[in-house]
Amino acid sequence: MRKTYINGVGCISAQKTFDTIFLEEAIINETANVLPLEIPVYKDFISPTAIRRMAKGVKNGIVASALAMKEANTETFDAIITGTGMGCIDDSDKFLRALIDNNEEFLTPTSFIQSTHNTVGSQIALGLQCKAYNFTYVNGSVSFESALLDAKLQFDENEASSILIGGIDEMNDYTASLFKLAGFIKQDNESPYKVLNSTTKGVVYSEGATFFVLEDKKQDHSYAEVLDIEIINKLQVNEVEAKIIDFLKSNSLQISDIDAVILGFNGDVETDVFYRKIAENCFKNTQQVYYKHLSGEYNTASAFGLWVGAKIIKTQQIPEILKVNSVEKPDYKTILLYNQYKGIDHSFTLISKC
Amino acid sequence: MKGVAITGMGIISAIGNSVEENYASLLNNKTAITTIENISTVHSDLRKVGEIKKTNQELADELQLSADNNFSRTAMIGAIAAKQAVQDAGITSINEYKTGLISATSVGGMDMTERYYYDYFEKPETIKYISCHDGGDVAQKIADELGLKGMVTTISTACSSAANAIMLGARLIKSGKLDRVIVGGTDALAKFTINGFKTLMILSDGYNMPFDNDRKGLNLGEAAAFLVLESDEMVAKENKKVLARVSGYGNANDAFHQTASSENGDGAFLAMEKAFQVSGLKPEEIDYINVHGTATPNNDLSEGRAIVRVFGEKNIPDFSSTKPFTGHTLAAAAAIEAVYSVLAIQNNVVFPNMNFKTPMEEFNMIPQTTLKQKNIEHVLSNSFGFGGNCSTVIFSKSE
Structure with a gap:
């Protein structure tokens, strides 16, 4: 059974998560209900013709993966595995709109071709000429965790020594308008949008791309080891604690071994109770961390959460901006991440110092 | 295995x-x-x-x-x-x-x-x-x-x-x-x-x-x-009845083009090769290939070349595409064809490749065009998708 080390990370998000160390330039934006992306200089990574052709999500995926590969100093993989909740919505939207507006005539294939959910994973493979295993998961808020679980399974079974994984999601104006209409995004007149102690329904949305190079060998530049990951479709609020205790036990750990817990608080008054309940009970003496006030919510925002966890372990510090409570720990050895969205698709991820 | x-x-x-x-x-x-x-x-x-x-x-x-x-x-x-x-x-x-x-x-x-x-x-x-x-x-x-x-x-x-x-x-x-x-x-x-x-x-x-x-x-x-x-x-x-077994599988990327398959079917070749590795089976043990066979000029040529590379042009087992029956059902296709592969194993039958008249000029590959009864131990099923995604699953009779 091989181990799983995070040896490189790359993140494009609503914050400056490239060209920085660890959120030292982070800004809390409580006035927007869709957080704009901090856009990297694409031309440093992608040719000008490709920049024009590619949708935002594809570009962000390519840049984030390039950053992760650069850190890990490798471009050779036994698998490329991505997760995306909504897929390439910008291209599917473009094609669909043209189809409806022109009554199914005069269509060109470009946006249809790029609308496929596995576009990012396959474009990365194409760029690297990587003929290895290539999977894409599309399952709401466990899209990224499914990719992580798949990768971990390959290390566990000695089938791989180097895997690139990532979570990518796009947002565009039309989808944002639909999500506001359906109440998934907080209403326009409800700002300031606070994530902790929110009293309103829905979330502040955003988008992003976060990639990780996972390898079976520990390096000097390693961030953390991924110990375990579990996905569960349905849990009741009062079942979460027992589930966590169970999950930790199967890794020979208990609550007191957790140095920090990273929670997916997103400001939805109806479902943040999943986090609040454990924060007030089993984790009340544990340092608690949140991040969606910085990243916004999107189906693969939990990949940003793992990026936060990896950074905490590597830098051995937690920026003030991420802290939920005032419990302090002298060092950060073992971190648990818990995420869900709308009360379904729960995930538990355990990482440790290596 | x-x-x-x-x-x-x-x-x-x-x-x-x-x-x-x-x-x-x-x-x-x-x-x-x-x-x-x-x-x-x-x-x-x-x-x-x-x-x-x-x-x-x-x-x-x-x-x-x-x-x-x-x-x-x-x-x-x-x-x-x-x-x-x-x-x-x-x-x-x-x-x-x-x-x-x-x-x-x-x-x-x-x-x-x-x-x-x-x-x-x-x-x-x-x-x-x-x-x-x-x-x-x-x-x-x-x-x-x-x-x-x-x-x-x-x-x-x-x-x-x-x-x-x-x-x-x-x-x-x-x-x-x-x-x-x-x-x-x-x-x-x-x-x-x-x-x-x-x-x-x-x-x-x-x-x-x-x-x-x-x-x-x-x-x-x-x-x-x-x-x-x-x-x-x-x-x-x-005490469950076992209908058949999933004995092998492989996924590979063609890394050639977002929507087209490479001329020699590299991805398809690699997927089949991996599936054989996992199953421990040899190509000559396959009794029936349920091909991806979408009937696009590009797919059938690329898939055919990959099959020729894996099996050898003279040793290709009975094969057919069942897409003339159902159409190409996209993400569901491999599951549909998995059911058909299991049915082939259970009933010892090769399903016909309908609508076939003229062999392709690029190679000597003639699909099975009529229903054929014979013992079937192992079926190989191919499925390929956009983004160069190539997958093979091998189904086997349970002892």
Whole structure:
């Protein structure tokens, strides 16, 4: 059974998560209900013709993966595995709109071709000429965790020594308008949008791309080891604690071994109770961390959460901006991440110092 | 190598609403490529499809959904097939053991999105469909219909998706992560895909003719199929009947082009090679290949060359594409063909490759064009998708 080390990370998000160390330039934006992306200089990574052709999500995926590969100093993989909740919505939207507006005539294939959910994973493979295993998961808020679980399974079974994984999601104006209409995004007149102690329904949305190079060998530049990951479709609020205790036990750990817990608080008054309940009970003496006030919510925002966890372990510090409570720990050895969205698709991820 | 046990199957496709109906159609050359009825499209006269001849209302009634449900057609046919599979496997208490669901879809709830795209802002009663657009919603609805609470995820790698769902399911069983898992795929017809494939100029204006020199493209289809995989411990404990086994699988990327396959079928070759490695089988042990065989000029040439590379031109086993029966059902295709592969093993029969007349000039590959009875121990099934995604699954008779 091989181990799983995070040896490189790359993140494009609503914050400056490239060209920085660890959120030292982070800004809390409580006035927007869709957080704009901090856009990297694409031309440093992608040719000008490709920049024009590619949708935002594809570009962000390519840049984030390039950053992760650069850190890990490798471009050779036994698998490329991505997760995306909504897929390439910008291209599917473009094609669909043209189809409806022109009554199914005069269509060109470009946006249809790029609308496929596995576009990012396959474009990365194409760029690297990587003929290895290539999977894409599309399952709401466990899209990224499914990719992580798949990768971990390959290390566990000695089938791989180097895997690139990532979570990518796009947002565009039309989808944002639909999500506001359906109440998934907080209403326009409800700002300031606070994530902790929110009293309103829905979330502040955003988008992003976060990639990780996972390898079976520990390096000097390693961030953390991924110990375990579990996905569960349905849990009741009062079942979460027992589930966590169970999950930790199967890794020979208990609550007191957790140095920090990273929670997916997103400001939805109806479902943040999943986090609040454990924060007030089993984790009340544990340092608690949140991040969606910085990243916004999107189906693969939990990949940003793992990026936060990896950074905490590597830098051995937690920026003030991420802290939920005032419990302090002298060092950060073992971190648990818990995420869900709308009360379904729960995930538990355990990482440790290596 | 023994492989992972298949203990149940369910399917709904253009050629039947159950495993038995599908098998009867395959035996009796009953293809179902017809004019589309359930979707209004300007291309209905020129582009025939493999359509399930049930309206959304009929499907909803079958599932006994309430009037305020927000099921996409993809979710409805998926739920129907998954329920059949669970019933076939004799599972009554679904959360009793570690049970998962790995679904696959490419269009998800696009059929509703394209129907209500502009209506959402005008008609409040349509807003409920906004949340059914994404692929995960389909798996969620199927899980809810099954009452399943455990691991649920969805794979979307275009037309190889369901093969990858079977592959992941088999790996989860082998590793002990799950005791049993429901794997498969579902995709309903949508204007989105009809027009998308039309712009790529790979839709036939007649009936698809896999591996024919004069093939002109594919017919789209809609279908859903799911299989139940169980660990050997479960099989022994519950004294389950094993229909067949998943003995090998492999996924590789062609890394050639976003929508076209490479000339020599590198990805397909690698996928088959990996599947042989996992199964421990040799090419000469394969009795039947259910080819991807979409009948596009590009696919059949690329897949054919890869098969020639793996088997040798003189040693290619009986092969056929069943897409002339069902149409190309995209993310569901590999699950549909998994059911057909198991039926081939159970009944010792090779299904015919319909519509074939003229051999391709590039190589000597003649598909099996009539129903053929013979002992079948191992079936190899190929599925390839956009993004260079190539998958192979090998199914074997259980001792």
